[in-house]
Amino acid sequence: xxxxxxxxxxxxxxxxxxxxxxxxxxxxxxxxxxxxxxxxxxxxxxxxxxxxxxxxxxxxxxxxxxxxxxxxxxxxxxxxxxxxxxxxxxxxxxxxxxxxxxxxxxxxxxxxxxxxxxxxxxxxxxxxxxxxxxxxxxxxxxxxxxxxxxxxxxxxxxxxxxxxxxxxxxxxxxxxxxxxxxxxxxxxxxxxxxxxxxxxxxxxxxxxxxxxxxxxxxxxxxxxxxxxxxxxxxxxxxxxxxxxxxxxxxxxxxxxxxxxxxxxxxxxxxxxxxxxxxxxxxxxxxxxxxxxxxxxxxxxxxxxxxxxxxxxxxxxxxxxxxxxxxxxxxxxxxxxxxxxxxxxxxxxxxxxxxxxxxxxxxxxxxxxxxxxxxxxxxxxxxxxxxxxxxxxxxxxxxxxxxxxxxxxxxxxxxxxxxxxxxxxxxxxxxxxxxxxxxxxxxxxxxxxxxxxxxxxxxxxxxxxxxxxxxxxxxxxxxxxxx
Amino acid sequence: xxxxxxxxxxxxxxxxxxxxxxxxxxxxxxxxxxxxxxxxxxxxxxxxxxxxxxxxxxxxxxxxxxxxxxxxxxxxxxxxxxxxxxxxxxxxxxxxxxxxxxxxxxxxxxxxxxxxxxxxxxxxxxxxxxxxxxxxxxxxxxxxxxxxxxxxxxxxxxxxxxxxxxxxxxxxxxxxxxxxxxxxxxxxxxxxxxxxxxxxxxxxxxxxxxxxxxxxxxxxxxxxxxxxxxxxxxxxxxxxxxxxxxx
Numbered sequence: 001x002x003x004x005x006x007x008x009x010x011x012x013x014x015x016x017x018x019x020x021x022x023x024x025x026x027x028x029x030x031x032x033x034x035x036x037x038x039x040x041x042x043x044x045x046x047x048x049x050x051x052x053x054x055x056x057x058x059x060x061x062x063x064x065x066x067x068x069x070x071x072x073x074x075x076x077x078x079x080x081x082x083x084x085x086x087x088x089x090x091x092x093x094x095x096x097x098x099x100x101x102x103x104x105x106x107x108x109x110x111x112x113x114x115x116x117x118x119x120x121x122x123x124x125x126x127x128x129x130x131x132x133x134x135x136x137x138x139x140x141x142x143x144x145x146x147x148x149x150x151x152x153x154x155x156x157x158x159x160x161x162x163x164x165x166x167x168x169x170x171x172x173x174x175x176x177x178x179x180x181x182x183x184x185x186x187x188x189x190x191x192x193x194x195x196x197x198x199x200x201x202x203x204x205x206x207x208x209x210x211x212x213x214x215x216x217x218x219x220x221x222x223x224x225x226x227x228x229x230x231x232x233x234x235x236x237x238x239x240x241x242x243x244x245x246x247x248x249x250x251x252x253x254x255x256x257x258x259x260x261x262x263x264x265x266x267x268x269x270x271x272x273x274x275x276x277x278x279x280x281x282x283x284x285x286x287x288x289x290x291x292x293x294x295x296x297x298x299x300x301x302x303x304x305x306x307x308x309x310x311x312x313x314x315x316x317x318x319x320x321x322x323x324x325x326x327x328x329x330x331x332x333x334x335x336x337x338x339x340x341x342x343x344x345x346x347x348x349x350x351x352x353x354x355x356x357x358x359x360x361x362x363x364x365x366x367x368x369x370x371x372x373x374x375x376x377x378x379x380x381x382x383x384x385x386x387x388x389x390x391x392x393x394x395x396x397x398x399x400x401x402x403x404x405x406x407x408x409x410x411x412x413x414x415x416x417x418x419x420x421x422x423x424x425x426x427x428x429x430x431x432x433x434x435x436x437x438x439x440x441x442x443x444x445x446x447x448x449x450x451x452x453x454x455x456x457x458x459x460x461x462x463x464x465x466x467x468x469x470x471x472x473x474x475x476x477x478x479x480x481x482x
Numbered sequence: 483x484x485x486x487x488x489x490x491x492x493x494x495x496x497x498x499x500x501x502x503x504x505x506x507x508x509x510x511x512x513x514x515x516x517x518x519x520x521x522x523x524x525x526x527x528x529x530x531x532x533x534x535x536x537x538x539x540x541x542x543x544x545x546x547x548x549x550x551x552x553x554x555x556x557x558x559x560x561x562x563x564x565x566x567x568x569x570x571x572x573x574x575x576x577x578x579x580x581x582x583x584x585x586x587x588x589x590x591x592x593x594x595x596x597x598x599x600x601x602x603x604x605x606x607x608x609x610x611x612x613x614x615x616x617x618x619x620x621x622x623x624x625x626x627x628x629x630x631x632x633x634x635x636x637x638x639x640x641x642x643x644x645x646x647x648x649x650x651x652x653x654x655x656x657x658x659x660x661x662x663x664x665x666x667x668x669x670x671x672x673x674x675x676x677x678x679x680x681x682x683x684x685x686x687x688x689x690x691x692x693x694x695x696x697x698x699x700x701x702x703x704x705x706x707x708x709x710x711x712x713x714x715x716x717x718x719x720x721x722x723x724x725x726x727x728x729x
Contacts, residue, residue, distance in 0.1 A: 425573070429533075434570035434624075436554035437530045437563075438580070438640065439587035448583060452574030452623070 033082040036060060039187055042086065046156045046190075049163045052170075059176035059186035066180045072343040073372040073404055074312050076285065084250055086188040086221070145203075151196040152207055155223055158194035165196060169227055173256040173293045173320070181252040181287040181314070185221045189254065192222035197232040197263070206462055208237040224255040228263035230296060235266040237465055249274075251310075252287045261296030261323070266304070268461055270469050273309035280339030280368075283311025290317035291347075294326035294355075302329035304460045306469045307344060308476045316374065318347035321355035321383075328357040331457045333469075335476055336369030336401070345374040345406075350383040350416065359390040362454050365401035366477065372404040377418055379411040386416040395453050396426040397446065397477075447474045483508045483679040484529075484648055489540035491521075491528055491704075498524045500704040502540070506648075509676040513690055513715070514683045516701035517723045522683045523567055525701075526652040529681075530564040531557045544648065558584075559591035561647030565637035565654050567683075571625040577636070578606060578620040581643055588644060609642040612672075614665050630657040638666050642673070649673065650681045655689040667692030687715040700726060 039060055043053040068079065145152050151162060159166050176186035193209045228234055251273065257265050276283025292301035303317035319328030330346035348357035363371040377388045394403030409418050427449055435445030451470060458466045484506040491499040498521045506512050516522050528535050529542065531554035541548050549557055586596045610617060613635050625633050634654055641649055655663055670693055682693055690712065698714040699706045708726060718726060
């Protein structure tokens with residue numbers, strides 16, 4: 001019995017990361033390393049307006065004075081930033097006018113990933129911007145959105161066609177000097193998505209971006225900017241994958257959200273970057289700065305994330321609640337197994353009066369995985385009657401993993417209320433036996449318990465995304481009991 | 483249906499079942515009684531396949547096949563059901579969701595289609611009614627915050643839903659008030675079937691007034707020391723285990 005169990009587990013453990021294939025497309029890179037010349041080359045290749053190049057160079061010069069931060073509860077050997085290539089594009093890349101112009105190899109890649117690029121799938125109601133290595137390869141459904149005045153395109157295209165919007169908002173939520181990785185991104189970002197919802201428009205479909213790192217030794221530095229004008233609404237989904245590589249690949253993205261009066265932005269991420277192998281070799285280093293600004297009164301920004309990939313995750317999607325009566329939400333599931341490390345959480349900065357924020361964090365650790373929740377709830381002196389509710393739950397599978405929480409609460413307003421609840425539990429042998437004695441195998445039992453644990457967060461995702469996230473969680477959990 | 487031959491079981495370097503043998507023919511109800519620590523619950527767990535017990539010797543045949551090499555889930559889908567003495571709480575996992583998953587695991591093993599949601603709901607609601615259980619218990623987490631009695635009833639609810647070939651009830655009666663005891667007993671009696679065997683583990687004759695066993699076994703120190711018909715329970719009640727050992 002012992003033996004058969006062991007071989008069964010081994011075969012499950014050997015199950016590979018399913019998004020780990022490589023696409024064979026010749027690519028153009030700018031060469032390894034980072035210099036002002038490289039930045040100029042990137043900017044030139046992308047035919048950017050002059051202000052953008054200036055901004056990049058300012059960021060780069062500032063970045064040279066900064067040090068890689070090491071306050072997070074993650075451990076990795078020093079990164080050599082000169083060993084990465086800061087721009088990689090499929091060779092024949094020209095901005096496609098229609099899907100017919102896209103390299104069929106690329107389309108095949110996205111099809112393998114289950115991304116609805118083709119028209120027929122687009123009709124299912126998701127508009128997709130796909131970023132392959134550093135460039136955006138297709139933005140579907142653009143025309144239909146354009147009728148409503150919605151702009152949804154690659155960042156590069158927006159820089160050319162709507163420079164006034166970029167100039168007005170770029171760096172207003174995450175300034176170029178914000179932190180080491182955001183600063184690096186500001187200097188070298190290559191593409192990303194741009195989204196603008198005009199006043200009073202409720203975006204009728206989910207907008208979606210898929211990021212994929214394909215080329216070896218490439219850092220992916222995408223930058224996303226979403227602006228929701230007064231009384232508008234948008235729901236945005238982001239998915240990420242990468243092929244299996246021995247070496248760690250760097251990913252340092254920046255996302256900025258701006259919600260004006262009574263606007264609402266929902267931003268959801270399912271992050272499934274390659275996590276490295278069972279010995280901790282390879283995997284993506286994911287250093288991401290995501291921040292939303294509730295600039296207008298009664299505006300609302302909601303982050304939902306399912307983080308289950310990447311060797312290292314360093315990510316704190318935050319909301320600055322500047323407008324009175326604005327609302328910020330953060331819903332998170334973070335799964336770490338094998339040698340994965342995640343240090344993730346949020347910041348809720350209450351500046352306006354009657355601002356509300358909710359933080360719900362569910363961390364699952366298995367194998368040797370280490371999971372840290374790091375959160376800051378800050379209430380400014382004038383933020384009268386503000387409220388925060390935080391709940392951090394950790395679930396441990398096995399006895400070699402770890403869960404940590406680092407909550408910081410700073411309240412400078414006497415009429416505000418901040419609540420924090422936390423729990424840590426472990427899947428017990430008794431629970432496993434109970435499920436098994438009812439006919440469910442170990443994998444099914446763990447999936448059942450983990451899904452139950454995550455339920456409240458999964459419910460926040462759009463339905464189809466929730467189904468996908470649930471399935472990915474189940475796949476990720478296979479064999480983790482060993 | 484069930485034949486246990488010369489079973490010796492160890493846990494934490496201690497022998498708990500010693501050269502234990504028991505046969506339960508198809509369609510019969512057997513009761514197992516014995517003082518605390520005699521090994522009754524261990525027997526129940528070993529039948530269900532709980533991993534931490536070490537089988538030193540002997541075998542367990544279920545419908546003619548040795549089941550010692552089967553995992554708990556393999557035994558379950560083949561029709562062995564254990565109603566636990568202390569049912570486990572699983573916060574976060576919905577009770578009806580869990581029971582449906584269990585039922586579907588069994589149906590899958592039998593090569594049948596998964597149960598339709600409406601059919602499932604109708605079925606489980608009828609059994610809830612039978613057990614006088616509140617419908618709200620379906621939507622709560624498994625046994626989480628249930629009273630002692632509700633937990634025991636929830637085990638019987640699963641028993642009614644899964645309709646096993648062999649049901650083992652480990653002290654289902656302890657912690658039940660008299661009305662609930664009657665309700666549960668009635669439900670179990672209704673399960674009586676020529677194709678189904680039931681093993682009732684209890685400390686008290688009281689339960690056996692409602693669930694009438696074909697055979698009563700008395701277990702002491704990991705072994706059955708005496709077996710007899712239903713009158714044995716009354717003898718035990720008057721003389722106690724000490725009196726029985728003397729004879």
